Amino acid sequence: MPGFENATPGVLVIMALMIGPVLYYIRAARRRDLYVRRLAGVDAIDEAAGRSAELGRPLSFCTGITNVSPVLYACLGVLYYVARKAARYKSRLLLPQNNPEVMAIAEDVLRDAYRAEGRSAQFDPRDVRFLSEEQFAFAAGYIGLVQRERVAGAFLFGHFAAESLILAEAGQQAGAMQVGASVSPEQVAFFIASCDYTLIGEELFAASAYLTREPIQLGSLYGQDRAKLFLLLMIVAGVGIATANSLWPELDLTNLDALLHLGWSLGL
Amino acid sequence: MNVRTGLIKIVTFLGGIYFFLEFVLPGTLFGVKIDAYHDQISNGFITVGAMAAGLGLINLLMQHGSRIVFRRREWVYSAALLTGLAIMIVVTYNDWSGTRRVAEEVAEITRLADFAERIRSDREKRVEGVLPVAERNRALRDAAERVLARVEGEIQGFDLDRFGAGSIDHGLARRYLAEASAGASAVRAALETVTAPGTDLTPNTAAARALRGVADSWRNLRNLEYEHSTPKHVYRLLFEGLFVSLGSAMFSLLGFYIAAAAYRAFRVRSAESSLMMIAAVLVMLGQIPFGVWIWSGLPEVRLWLLEVPNSAAFRAITIGAGVAGLVMAFRMWFSIESESFDGEG
Numbered sequence: 001m002p003g004f005e006n007a008t009p010g011v012l013v014i015m016a017l018m019i020g021p022v023l024y025y026i027r028a029a030r031r032r033d034l035y036v037r038r039l040a041g042v043d044a045i046d047e048a049a050g051r052s053a054e055l056g057r058p059l060s061f062c063t064g065i066t067n068v069s070p071v072l073y074a075c076l077g078v079l080y081y082v083a084r085k086a087a088r089y090k091s092r093l094l095l096p097q098n099n100p101e102v103m104a105i106a107e108d109v110l111r112d113a114y115r116a117e118g119r120s121a122q123f124d125p126r127d128v129r130f131l132s133e134e135q136f137a138f139a140a141g142y143i144g145l146v147q148r149e150r151v152a153g154a155f156l157f158g159h160f161a162a163e164s165l166i167l168a169e170a171g172q173q174a175g176a177m178q179v180g181a182s183v184s185p186e187q188v189a190f191f192i193a194s195c196d197y198t199l200i201g202e203e204l205f206a207a208s209a210y211l212t213r214e215p216i217q218l219g220s221l222y223g224q225d226r227a228k229l230f231l232l233l234m235i236v237a238g239v240g241i242a243t244a245n246s247l248w249p250e251l252d253l254t255n256l257d258a259l260l261h262l263g264w265s266l267g268l
Numbered sequence: 269m270n271v272r273t274g275l276i277k278i279v280t281f282l283g284g285i286y287f288f289l290e291f292v293l294p295g296t297l298f299g300v301k302i303d304a305y306h307d308q309i310s311n312g313f314i315t316v317g318a319m320a321a322g323l324g325l326i327n328l329l330m331q332h333g334s335r336i337v338f339r340r341r342e343w344v345y346s347a348a349l350l351t352g353l354a355i356m357i358v359v360t361y362n363d364w365s366g367t368r369r370v371a372e373e374v375a376e377i378t379r380l381a382d383f384a385e386r387i388r389s390d391r392e393k394r395v396e397g398v399l400p401v402a403e404r405n406r407a408l409r410d411a412a413e414r415v416l417a418r419v420e421g422e423i424q425g426f427d428l429d430r431f432g433a434g435s436i437d438h439g440l441a442r443r444y445l446a447e448a449s450a451g452a453s454a455v456r457a458a459l460e461t462v463t464a465p466g467t468d469l470t471p472n473t474a475a476a477r478a479l480r481g482v483a484d485s486w487r488n489l490r491n492l493e494y495e496h497s498t499p500k501h502v503y504r505l506l507f508e509g510l511f512v513s514l515g516s517a518m519f520s521l522l523g524f525y526i527a528a529a530a531y532r533a534f535r536v537r538s539a540e541s542s543l544m545m546i547a548a549v550l551v552m553l554g555q556i557p558f559g560v561w562i563w564s565g566l567p568e569v570r571l572w573l574l575e576v577p578n579s580a581a582f583r584a585i586t587i588g589a590g591v592a593g594l595v596m597a598f599r600m601w602f603s604i605e606s607e608s609f610d611g612e613g
Contacts, residue, residue, distance in 0.1 A: 011292070022595050026604065068317075070596035100324035101317060126334075130327035136518035148342075162522065169525040183589035185582045193529035201585035205592035216604055224595040228588065 017230045022223030029215035034222055041179050041197035042207045045082060048153030048177045053089035057152035058127075060094040060176075062142065062167060065135060066158035068101050071183055075157040076109050077208025077217065078181075082155060083113030087122060095128040096145055098138045103130055139163040143170040156180040156195065157204060160187045168194035181207065277603040283313075284601035328353065359506055362499040370490040374483050377419075380412050381479035384462075388469040401469070405462045412459055412479070416452050419486060423449055426489075430496055437492060444489035451482035547573055 028034070052059045061079050066072045079095075086093040095110060097103040107128045114123035131141030142163075146154065147170065154171035156164070156178065164180075164187040171178045172194050180191030181199035191198040199207055202224075209217035244251055286309065295303040332346035387404045398404070423445055431438040458475035494500055534545040553559030554570025599605070 018591065018594055019598055022598065070593040070600065073596055073600060074592070097324075097327075100322070100327075101320040103327065104320055104323055126331055128327070129331055130324040133324065134515065136515040140514075140518050162519065165525045165529060166518065166521055169528065183585070183593070185585040188585065190529065193533035194525075202588035202592040205589070205596060216599070220595050220599060220604075224591050227595070228591050231587065231591065 014231075018224070018227045020223075021226035021230075022220050024219075025222035025226070026216055026219030029219035029222065033213075034218045036206070036210050036213075036218065036221065039199065039203060039206065039210055041181065041199045041203065042210050044177070044179050044197040045078070045155070045207075045211070046085065048155070048179060049082065049085035049089060049091065051177055052086070052091045052152035055152045058092035058094050058149050059086055059153040059155070060096065060146060060149075060151045060171075061155045061157070062096050063098075063102060063106065063158035064156065064160040064164070064167070064182075065098050065138070066102060067099060068105065069159075071159055071204070072102060072105070074205045074208060075181075076105065078155070078157055078204075078211065079106060080109050080113050081208070081211045083110050084117050087114045087117035087119040090119075090122065092124070092127060092149075094145060094149060094151065096138075096142050097128060097130045098133060098135075100130065100133075103128060135161065135163050136166075139166040142167050146170045146174045146176065150174055151176045154178045156182075156191065157199075157207075158182070160184060165190040165194060171195075280603055281601065288601075356506060359499070359503050363503040366494050366497065366499050370487065370494055373490060374487040376415055377479055377483040377486060380408065380415060381476040381483065383408055383411075384472045384476040384479065388472040391469055405472070408475070409459045409462060412455060412475070416455060416482075419448060419482065420452055423452075431492075437496070441489060441492055444485045444492065447485035448482055448489060451478055451485055454478035455482060547577075 025034070049059060059082065061082055063072060063075050063079075066075060083093055085091075093110065095103075095106050097106065107125065110128060111120075111123055114120050129141075129145065131145070132138045143166065145151075151171065151174055154174075154176040156167055156171075158181070160167070160182050161184070164182065168178060168180060168191055178195040179197045179199070180188075180195035181204040182188055182191060183201055183204055185201070188198060188200050205224075206221050209221040290303070290306060293302060295301065329350070332350050334340075335343045335346040336350070383404075387401060387408065390398055391401055399407075426441075426445060428438060428441055428445070431441050455475060455478040458471050458478050461471040462469075462475055530548075534541065534548060536542045536545060550566065551570045551573055553562065554566040554568075554573075559566040559570075
């Protein structure tokens, strides 16, 4: 089709491979229960919430320097669950914030969670605290908050940069049970070293589905796993083609993208 | 689905489809320039986001203001925070207005240069509906006279001693003053001829060039002067001297935290932690001369560990998170919300 710029066959095929299984499994999840393997880090959320109630100390949920993005929405699913637990156990849940836009959304989620538990009166907007937009000023504010309030459970979910270890060590020093989850591979290492449980990469996105077991979230999780299977097959095929080209140049095998382009130009 | 939820879903879908099409479609499709308003639309989205900027400030004022008013525990720290906030707002406003003042002074001269060139270009293009060239040139000369008189007056009374005799800034200021003074004379010389009868508008170009020269020298001089002013000193003291230094202090904590975290992580408690410790020791030894002294092959081992198993793990995490993010974005776009967030609960 003439005129299209980035709508290459590869992009369209990959989009179809990503989205098709998601839609299929969302429908499937409405009809039957889908199995999700156990995630120790997610199970620890209940443990941390219970521990906080027993000790009479607050919980904290930090989304780090996450902007409004898909990662934030994945975190909000977990926040909603944690907030309902906190409301049920009459624990305080502190939300230190770095971004005003995220703060407005997170406050709304917190309010909804308290309302869902029938504990609206218990919701205190002062627990949603804007600290600073500056990375290290935010980290300094977080250290002070965690130490002063002596939090019993700290959840670090979202996007983090150099401040990740500062935040995690602050919780460690306060004796908090910590669950960390980040999509940045560099920060995952710090969380593994400092947190009691760590969710690695996409487990952050899976956490909400695992906790709520809602068909939409479970279906998405299953769908994205199947999409990754397609990607894996494409990677294996690509490696095979490249290896064959390297070993037997006379074969002159074309790559996957070129095959797709060829199909596109032939109108297939 | 109530009206509010429906409206949000429609706006979300339209916003999503706009950026999707903006990515896949070319700038011009079937002769229609579809990217003509992209900048304005993007600015619109930024503006909506900027509306939330004040929320942080309001939250700070509510949190700490109430603590001060009701004398709650540790209210003194809240008072210190709000005092710091107020001082920084005043100092930053002063800095911004000082910089703007300099820019406005220079813009006045630059506008005159633009006007001088415009007279010539309008004449060359035979633009109709404008005043005669002689009249416009007279207006240019009158306006330039006023600006030059002010600039020269300030040059006369300029106090070079404030930069400290013999300093680099003193030398620079003297040079800018001389350039501005010479530029003003050049402008005057050019303006003497612009109103002379005839159609030759070359002097307009010369006047414009000379005016731009004056503008550059004046900008440099005023900026240098502003750098030595009290508002700038206070701003630098608070921002670079205090804020940046405190940020660096926080960052330096990382060094200690890494040591503490590494100690916990590398304790040999299980097969996994033993493996991690061995890998860490090999990477560290491969990085330092002592490791090379032990065995020259260690840098190769380090490189292999970083580039093969480490890269593979990094890519696996990145691809997995990328696919999950894409699916989440798709759900957001089509408002395939979980029951928790569908607004109906």
